[in-house]
Amino acid sequence: MTDFLSELAARSLRREPLTREDALRVLDGEDELIDVVAAAARVRRHFFGRRVKLNTIINMKSGLCPEDCGYCSQRLGSVSEILKYSWIDPDQAAEHAASAVAAGAKRVCLVASGRGPGDRDIRRVEHTIEKIKDDSPDVEICVCLGLLGDGQADRLREAGAHAYSHNLNTSEAHYREICSTHTFADRVDTLRRAAHAGLSPCSGAIFGMGETSDDVVDLAFALRELDPDSVPVNFLIPFQGTPLGGRWELTPERCLRILALFRFVFPDVEVRLAGGREIHLRGQQALALHLANSMFLGDYLTSEGQPGADDRQLIADAGFVIEGTGERTLPDARHDLVALRRRGAGTDLPANA
Known part of the structure; x- marks a missing residue:
């Protein structure tokens, strides 16, 4: 391992920020890939040990979105032959959630297509959360409904x-x-x-959409400014019938270098292997677990993932263990008992009253 990578790992262990030059070298430098992975893996082990957190997605409402995101099979004008349906019943969502929890999932992500939720949509999700918590009181619930309005968070x-x-x-x-x-x-x-309302912020990226290395670094640094607790790293799934349906520009090495960069930028944050890992990392998924400490279990929004049994076998074969519901994902240093007020008087957000 080069002196550069050893020093980079040491600085990440101290939670010191990368420079732009550092980040670009991780992505495009001449350091051997295995050395880059080894340096970032040292950071991953320090903060998260051998634990892998499992998450699952429940697609509450699929397709027919008015937005035109070029990567998305649910976008306006998409002719991808995906499932299209309106809101599923809360009891059905709870059934899916209970099954995922039994398979090892610690977090359930409730996702719905659309620009953002209306009041009726928020009520549906409130009812769904209640149903899920009745069956699985300890599960983390993450919600993804698009752009939020006043008071919805x-x-x-x-x-x-x-x-x-x-x-x-x-x-x-x-x-x-x-x-x-x-x-x-x-x-x-x-x-x-979402963060101001007290929700744990989760925000990440999709790679393989024609972005440059400078774009990758810009995004990583923009996310760092927002201080998320979890960062999903997606690799483009090129759905036929979307504007990006013909893009197959990623290689396993590029994916691993991006994951390594995100581990250095977010040393003590949950970095999650997300959509597209199977088709772009292929035989290198196990190596990616030395960089990411979290992954989605099973299927995604409109595409199928590999079977859950294969995911669990992948984790075991790579020498990792599934994180239990009683274990903290983030290290103690990221848990603060003093919550600074960011709403109410002196802000544009409503008070918690």
């Missing part, structure tokens, strides 16, 4: 949601190339609303 937290997920997806400079119906700033605003 507070209602989700009060209903029992643990986290809110809203990916930045790509850099601000590249964002206009993948979406025209909302902006990068809109996404940042929603993530801040």
Whole structure:
């Protein structure tokens, strides 16, 4: 391992930020891939040991979205032959959640297509959270409903949601190339609303959409400024019938270097292997577990993942263990008993009263 990588790992262990030059070297430098992975794996082991947190997605409402995100099979104008349906019943969602929890999932992600929720949608999700908690009281519930309006994040937290997920997806400079119906700033605003309401912020990216290494670094640094607790790393699933349906530009090495970069940038944060890992990492999924400490179990929003039994076998074969519901995911240093007020008097957000 080079002196550069050894020093980079040491600095990450001290939670010191990377420079732009450091980040670009991780992505494009001449350091051997195995050395890059080894250096980042040292950071992963320090903060998360051999634990892998399992998460699952429940697609509450699929397709027919008015937004035009170029990567998404649910977008306006998509002709991808995906499942399309309106809101599923809360009891059905709870049944899916209980099955995932029994298979080892610690977090259930409730996702619905659309620009953002209306009041009726929030009520549906509140009822669904209640049903899930009746069966699985210890499970973490993350909600992903698009752009949030005033007071909606507070209602989700009060209903029992643990986290809110809203990916930045790509850099601000590249964002206009993948979406025209909302902006990068809109996404940042929603993530801040969720954090201010007391929801654990979850935000990550999708790679393989024509972004440059500078875009990757810009995005990583923009996310760092928002201080998320979990960062999903997706690799583009090129659905036929979408504008990005022909993009197959990722290699396993590129994916691993991106994951290593995100581990260095987010040393004590949950970095999650998300959509597209099977088709782009292929035989290197086990190596990716030395970088990410979390992964999705089973299927995604509109595409199938590998069987859950294969995921659990992958974890065991790589020498890792599934994180239990009683274990903390984040290290103690990221848990603070003093919650700074960021709503009410002196802000634009309603008080918690």
